[in-house]
Amino acid sequence: MIPEVNADHVAAIEAQRKNRGWKGYIVTNANCSAIHLTLALKPLYDAFGIDAVLVTTMQALSGAGYPGVPSLDSLDNVIPFISNEEEKLETESQKMLGGWSADGGFAPANFVLSAHCNRVAVRDGHMEAVSIRFKQPATPDEVIEVFESFRAKPQELGLPSAPPQPVVVRREKNRPQTNMDRDTHNGMASVVGRVRECPLLGTKFVVLGHNTIRGAAGASILNAELFKVEGLLPV
Amino acid sequence: MIPEVNADHVAAIEAQRKNRGWKGYIVTNANCSAIHLTLALKPLYDAFGIDAVLVTTMQALSGAGYPGVPSLDSLDNVIPFISNEEEKLETESQKMLGGWSADGGFAPANFVLSAHCNRVAVRDGHMEAVSIRFKQPATPDEVIEVFESFRAKPQELGLPSAPPQPVVVRREKNRPQTNMDRDTHNGMASVVGRVRECPLLGTKFVVLGHNTIRGAAGASILNAELFKVEGLLPV
Amino acid sequence: MIPEVNADHVAAIEAQRKNRGWKGYIVTNANCSAIHLTLALKPLYDAFGIDAVLVTTMQALSGAGYPGVPSLDSLDNVIPFISNEEEKLETESQKMLGGWSADGGFAPANFVLSAHCNRVAVRDGHMEAVSIRFKQPATPDEVIEVFESFRAKPQELGLPSAPPQPVVVRREKNRPQTNMDRDTHNGMASVVGRVRECPLLGTKFVVLGHNTIRGAAGASILNAELFKVEGLLPV
Amino acid sequence: MIPEVNADHVAAIEAQRKNRGWKGYIVTNANCSAIHLTLALKPLYDAFGIDAVLVTTMQALSGAGYPGVPSLDSLDNVIPFISNEEEKLETESQKMLGGWSADGGFAPANFVLSAHCNRVAVRDGHMEAVSIRFKQPATPDEVIEVFESFRAKPQELGLPSAPPQPVVVRREKNRPQTNMDRDTHNGMASVVGRVRECPLLGTKFVVLGHNTIRGAAGASILNAELFKVEGLLPV
Numbered sequence: 046m047i048p049e050v051n052a053d054h055v056a057a058i059e060a061q062r063k064n065r066g067w068k069g070y071i072v073t074n075a076n077c078s079a080i081h082l083t084l085a086l087k088p089l090y091d092a093f094g095i096d097a098v099l100v101t102t103m104q105a106l107s108g109a110g111y112p113g114v115p116s117l118d119s120l121d122n123v124i125p126f127i128s129n130e131e132e133k134l135e136t137e138s139q140k141m142l143g144g145w146s147a148d149g150g151f152a153p154a155n156f157v158l159s160a161h162c163n164r165v166a167v168r169d170g171h172m173e174a175v176s177i178r179f180k181q182p183a184t185p186d187e188v189i190e191v192f193e194s195f196r197a198k199p200q201e202l203g204l205p206s207a208p209p210q211p212v213v214v215r216r217e218k219n220r221p222q223t224n225m226d227r228d229t230h231n232g233m234a235s236v237v238g239r240v241r242e243c244p245l246l247g248t249k250f251v252v253l254g255h256n257t258i259r260g261a262a263g264a265s266i267l268n269a270e271l272f273k274v275e276g277l278l279p280v
Numbered sequence: 281m282i283p284e285v286n287a288d289h290v291a292a293i294e295a296q297r298k299n300r301g302w303k304g305y306i307v308t309n310a311n312c313s314a315i316h317l318t319l320a321l322k323p324l325y326d327a328f329g330i331d332a333v334l335v336t337t338m339q340a341l342s343g344a345g346y347p348g349v350p351s352l353d354s355l356d357n358v359i360p361f362i363s364n365e366e367e368k369l370e371t372e373s374q375k376m377l378g379g380w381s382a383d384g385g386f387a388p389a390n391f392v393l394s395a396h397c398n399r400v401a402v403r404d405g406h407m408e409a410v411s412i413r414f415k416q417p418a419t420p421d422e423v424i425e426v427f428e429s430f431r432a433k434p435q436e437l438g439l440p441s442a443p444p445q446p447v448v449v450r451r452e453k454n455r456p457q458t459n460m461d462r463d464t465h466n467g468m469a470s471v472v473g474r475v476r477e478c479p480l481l482g483t484k485f486v487v488l489g490h491n492t493i494r495g496a497a498g499a500s501i502l503n504a505e506l507f508k509v510e511g512l513l514p515v
Numbered sequence: 516m517i518p519e520v521n522a523d524h525v526a527a528i529e530a531q532r533k534n535r536g537w538k539g540y541i542v543t544n545a546n547c548s549a550i551h552l553t554l555a556l557k558p559l560y561d562a563f564g565i566d567a568v569l570v571t572t573m574q575a576l577s578g579a580g581y582p583g584v585p586s587l588d589s590l591d592n593v594i595p596f597i598s599n600e601e602e603k604l605e606t607e608s609q610k611m612l613g614g615w616s617a618d619g620g621f622a623p624a625n626f627v628l629s630a631h632c633n634r635v636a637v638r639d640g641h642m643e644a645v646s647i648r649f650k651q652p653a654t655p656d657e658v659i660e661v662f663e664s665f666r667a668k669p670q671e672l673g674l675p676s677a678p679p680q681p682v683v684v685r686r687e688k689n690r691p692q693t694n695m696d697r698d699t700h701n702g703m704a705s706v707v708g709r710v711r712e713c714p715l716l717g718t719k720f721v722v723l724g725h726n727t728i729r730g731a732a733g734a735s736i737l738n739a740e741l742f743k744v745e746g747l748l749p750v
Numbered sequence: 751m752i753p754e755v756n757a758d759h760v761a762a763i764e765a766q767r768k769n770r771g772w773k774g775y776i777v778t779n780a781n782c783s784a785i786h787l788t789l790a791l792k793p794l795y796d797a798f799g800i801d802a803v804l805v806t807t808m809q810a811l812s813g814a815g816y817p818g819v820p821s822l823d824s825l826d827n828v829i830p831f832i833s834n835e836e837e838k839l840e841t842e843s844q845k846m847l848g849g850w851s852a853d854g855g856f857a858p859a860n861f862v863l864s865a866h867c868n869r870v871a872v873r874d875g876h877m878e879a880v881s882i883r884f885k886q887p888a889t890p891d892e893v894i895e896v897f898e899s900f901r902a903k904p905q906e907l908g909l910p911s912a913p914p915q916p917v918v919v920r921r922e923k924n925r926p927q928t929n930m931d932r933d934t935h936n937g938m939a940s941v942v943g944r945v946r947e948c949p950l951l952g953t954k955f956v957v958l959g960h961n962t963i964r965g966a967a968g969a970s971i972l973n974a975e976l977f978k979v980e981g982l983l984p985v
Contacts, residue, residue, distance in 0.1 A: 098480075103358050103400065113820055117811055117812060120811065120824065120872075121458070122460075123402060135479065159480040159484065165400050166400070168356050172360060172398070176334055176396070221360070222357055224356050246394070249396065347585035348585055349586045352581055354586035355825075355826060401586070402590075567950050569950050571866065571879045573868060573870065588927075592872060593872060595927070627950050633808060633879065636826070642830060644806045689831040693828045694825075714840065715803075716804075716864070719866065
């Protein structure tokens with residue numbers, strides 16, 4: 046769950062409790078690459094509709110945990126494979142952008158997503174190169190406008206860990222960069238840049254996000270802050 | 281010019297001499313990313329036709345020359361921008377895969393190519409993640425078969441610097457890797473791996489190549505070896 | 516000048532003004548390697564006297580400024596040379612540990628220091644391996660006790676940027692490490708570890724410090740904070 | 751055992767066989783840091799005598815084997831500790847430079863050695879900063895002359911894997927560098943540079959060597975080549 050994207054999926058907790066006879070409930074974080082991709086896709090999905098997405102990731106070593114990747118596999122190297130990562134990215138994004146209803150369950154968003162996942166020699170921060178075809182065409186300026194005006198439930202509720210903007214746009218031609226921008230808004234924002242036309246799909250850009258903050262621990266905290274406001278935490 | 285791809289473009293030298301009143305001639309290498317992408321595309325283009333390509337590169341520091349990229353911009357970083365690189369990649373590949381005729385000049389191959397270019401912290405070796413839509417659909421096994429059976433003029437002529445195979449396919453799920461595979465056939469081959477279905481364009485794979493050997497100095501040498509056989513070098 | 520080490524050198528400002536007919540004055544930071552070495556040596560010098568020091572540094576890329584070291588010289592490399600650095604380290608440390616008097620000028624501390632300076636692939640943080648011969652022998656425990664009880668003028672005055680302890684001792688066998696410990700006390704402390712016997716000189720340890728914070732900008736700020744208290748800043 | 755240093759220790763094999771009732775025998779390689787230090791010390795020991803050595807190493811990741819050092823501990827980091835490495839370096843060097851006699855066993859060379867061992871982010875190649883006090887003083891030029899004229903049994907016998915010179919001297923002020931020089935003579939030589947006066951011990955220099963070639967597998971091969979000539983290999 047990502048509070049900016051599918052806060053309404055909280056309603057599924059009721060069904061989970063009922064079906065399993067639970068008092069408590071389990072809510073999981075999304076995959077760390079999927080979180081930042083989905084944060085960037087959400088305002089575009091709402092504004093233009095999405096038909097197709099092709100994403101190539103350059104992911105941080107910390108995403109593999111500790112001890113994780115041996116240094117001899119990391120130094121002076123790119124590994125174009127992360128076990129199960131492409132599958133997760135290709136399914137979780139649609140699920141998070143989709144809806145949930147008490148009778149129908151989860152209804153994934155209806156678009157095609159193809160992912161190439163790579164491990165590169167950075168400590169933290171997943172960089173993702175995205176090409177996208179909208180249902181309703183949009184210029185780069187319109188895309189930037191939609192990114193920058195995006196606000197969602199965590200911002201409206203003023204949750205303590207919520208970034209003031211979920212998606213920050215850099216306009217310099219060579220930004221965001223992993224080392225310089227991964228800590229934007231304490232690592233809780235997704236940082237987009239290089240929004241431009243794609244000769245194949247219409248629009249392309251890069252999105253960068255901190256994988257162990259917004260992509261992991263920070264995501265859990267923001268979820269908990271939302272649940273508290275929603276009355277879902279034990280007093 | 282790439283001898284395995286467009287050896288017939290040598291015929292353009294005659295026109296160049298005539299138009300400019302030269303005795304000599306100038307033949308240029310392709311861009312270092314375009315060389316390896318084009319080597320991989322050539323047998324596919326001939327076998328299945330190409331409709332569209334989306335490529336995301338993870339390029340080596342040596343591609344920027346010396347002193348090139350400052351170490352503070354390289355360590356623990358990805359830079360999602362290389363000046364003019366996407367433009368070159370998007371135009372040179374079609375030109376090299378296209379034909380040349382004495383009356384018509386160059387006729388670029390007719391497909392759409394979109395590129396995302398990134399600089400990563402490796403010394404040598406450009407890794408490229410490729411999604412491709414063929415005119416005539418092909419399975420991953422058929423694609424691999426076409427890669428592996430590819431031989432061209434340098435192989436037929438037995439040019440001294442020619443790799444025995446222009447395109448080498450790795451079948452391990454996590455290969456090629458930049459550090460382990462960039463020196464394949466003395467850095468003169470392109471190394472392909474992870475050939476699989478792309479939910480969006482039909483086929484995806486990665487291709488890796490040495491940017492300062494096959495992508496630069498080695499390319500010039502192989503061109504010269506071809507010219508010698510063709511009688512285009514002064515005796 | 517380092518406020519914890521030679522705050523009394525402030526008296527030299529009076530002579531500087533007089534000799535040059537200045538109203539203002541110029542106070543310089545020490546070399547970034549010398550600052551952390553001297554911070555560690557100061558309490559030992561006062562407690563045991565110093566006879567000889569041998570130091571080998573492993574210095575950060577940021578010490579060379581920007582653009583500084585090309586990435587091709589940094590990745591997968593050690594450079595055992597930094598221009599003029601060994602000379603600075605060998606002279607500044609004695610000067611800072613020495614005294615100043617109105618009639619005699621600067622009187623460098625009287626011990627031998629030999630330095631080996633190396634550049635390694637870290638962004639920030641100079642690690643220094645130190646062997647030392649005291650005038651009055653001391654056990655590792657006594658050395659640790661002296662490091663940990665060290666407080667100086669910035670701590671007594673409670674200067675805003677002063678670290679609570681100028682020298683922090685780590686007792687784990689594999690600490691300090693550059694990446695984990697360079698930010699100790701906001702990068703304003705020197706971090707010592709591996710205090711043990713040296714078969715040759717009696718005592719050995721490592722000291723790590725942040726070269727662009729305490730080693731540069733932070734040093735200037737702390738100096739200015741001291742000058743304000745001393746009435747040396749214009750109101 | 752290092753053929754250039756203690757080829758006469760082969761005589762200990764006879765005692766080993768006798769004492770243990772073996773037909774075969776076991777000969778071990780030295781520690782990878784000790785091999786290159788000892789190769790550099792050997793000609794100096796013979797020419798000037800050695801009184802004291804202080805060495806600080808900057809060792810490669812491959813020295814820790816595979817998977818070895820996690821990438822998160824290597825990237826942008828120096829680790830000033832390698833388990834048991836300082837102890838090995840402090841004892842093996844004297845043993846190898848010492849003698850062996852049938853009645854007295856091993857007699858270690860009689861000098862003091864102190865080691866600081868560090869792990870840095872290089873793939874292969876141990877760089878070692880050495881300060882040394884000779885019994886009989888020598889100028890840097892005399893030291894260089896001794897390094898360059900050093901030849902030993904593997905060179906005299908023309909063993910196939912023997913480097914033409916065991917110790918190669920670089921005279922540029924910023925060499926050897928790990929990345930540029932570790933492969934000198936196919937990684938079988940030790941490369942020395944920056945030979946200069948040490949204000950404390952008299953002489954200082956750096957020595958670099960390939961830890962997995964001369965420091966490991968290559969050392970075993972050279973030993974075997976010597977044993978073959980000595981008639982110690984089964985026919």
